Amino acid sequence: MTRTGEEVQGTGGLLRREGLPDWLEPVDRAARTVEPQQLSRFLPPADGAGRQSAVLILFGEGPRGPELLLMERSGSLRSHAGQPSFPGGALDPEDGDPASGGLLRTALREAREETGLDPAGVQLFGVLPRLYIPVSGFVVTPVLGWWHTPTPVGVVDPAETARVFTVPVADLTDPENRATATHPSGHHGPAFLVESALVWGFTAGVIDRILHFAGWERPWDRSKRVPLDWRS
Template structure:
C-alpha cells in the first residue's frame, strides 16, 4: 500500500451532525472514556479507526466482525485497527493502514478530524489510540482476508441509539458492560464501551433500560476464553 500522506488532523468540512464529536474530542479526558488507563510504562501501541459515514439510512459507523479462527478476540465485533508497525508514522497511519487492509477502504477518502486519549485493553496489554474519521468519499468495503475478518458492516448510528437495541452483558468472570444488538451482531467489550461513553458525552444517548442484563452467549464466552486464558486478570474484550 502506498505511504499514507493524509495523516493531518482537520475538522474542516465536517457535516453539522458530526461537529459535536469533534468538540468532545478536543477536551475529553481518558477517565471519561474508560476505567482502564494505560500504564505509565510499557503496553503494546495500537490504534483503531472510529469511522463515521453517511449511508442509505443516514449517519453510520464502520464495524468489522473478527474471524472466529483468531487466537485473540475471535469473532468479536470491533473497529478496524491493530498494532502499530515499526514503519507506521504514528497512530493515525496505523488506523488507516489497518482499515485498508481489513476492509479495502481507501484512506485518501477519509478525513481524520480527531484523536481520543489513549485507552488500555488489559487482556492483550494494548494501549489503544482511537482515531476519529469522517468518510468524505466512501467506497464499497468488503472482507479482504477471511483469516482475519469474518464480515464488514456499516451500522447506522440510529441503531446504536435505539433503546430497543441496548443492553448490558454479563461474562462468567463477573464482568458486566454495555452492549448493542445491531446488524445481526452483539457488540460488547471495548468497542461497545467506547461507543456508549462517547455517544453519552456527545449528547446523543437516549434513555434506555440499564437494568436489562443478559448473560453473554455461550459461543461468545468460548471465543473470548482464548484471550482470557492468556491474561487471567481481565476477561476478553475488556470493558471501558
C-alpha cells in the first residue's frame, strides 16, 4: 500500500470514513497523517523482503466507553507464544492482491478465524503505514476498524488462541497501567498491564503510538520497568 496525502491506495475501495463516532475522529486523522518513522524504527526492508500480513485494530464501545479487541496467543505456538496481540496473520491467496485490498481482507479473515468476529459488524476506516517484525520476518499492515455492531467473540481454535478480550481505552491511558518492558537482549519498549495481561512488543508499540498521535496519551512514569525473560 502507498500513501499519498490523505489518500490510501491499495485498499480496493474497502475503506469508509462516513458515520464514525466523534471520539474516533482523532484516530482517523492520525491514520491519514502519521509517517512510518513516527510509528516505529522497524520498517519494511527496502529490498521488498518479508511476508505480507495484516492485523485488525478494532475499536468498539463498551460499558466503560471506547475499547480495543485483543487476543492472547496460545502458549504452544512457535512464534510469539502466549503474547497478547491484535487479531491478524499472513496474506493468503484467497485474500486477493495486496494492491487491491487483499490485506484488508486478510485482517478481517484472520479476526474471524481467531476470535469468531462477524465481519459484517465492522467498518474499516483506515490503515497505518506498514511496519516490520524482525524476529518473524512479517511486514505488517495495521488495519483500523469500527465495531459498529458487536457480536459475541471468543476462542475458536485453542491451538492458536488462548483467550479473546476487550480493553477499555481508559485503562490503556491510565498511567498506573503503563510501564517499560525490558528484555535481557537490551530491547525495551512500552507495555500495558491490563485485563490480567502484560501487553508488550509490536502490539504495545502500536497502541502507544495511536494513543500519542490521537492525543489520548496521559503522562506516565517511563522509569517503571517490567522485566521480560529470554523466552519472551
